Amino acid sequence: MIDVAFKPVGPQLGKLIAEGSSDETEIPLLHTMDRTRIWVWVVYLLLVATAFLGNIKPF
Known part of the structure; x- marks a missing residue:
């Protein structure tokens, strides 16, 4: 979406x-x-969420 x-x-x-x-x-x-900046922030937030889930390993 950034592109x-x-x-x-x-x-x-x-x-x-x-x-x-x-x-x-x-x-x-x-x-x-x-508009592009919004998608960049979405990617950053998803990266943080992925790192968080990777660290706490909920499953």
Whole structure:
């Protein structure tokens, strides 16, 4: 899901480079980064949960 959420960044960065910095080019990029960041945190939380379960070995 990180790759899926991050996919629009390429064209958005291209537009930012071509047109320069403005709210019109940076706000969509910021929203894409924010959506991607959510999935990164999900992965981190799942890694912590996996490590916790591995340490306590409930079964």
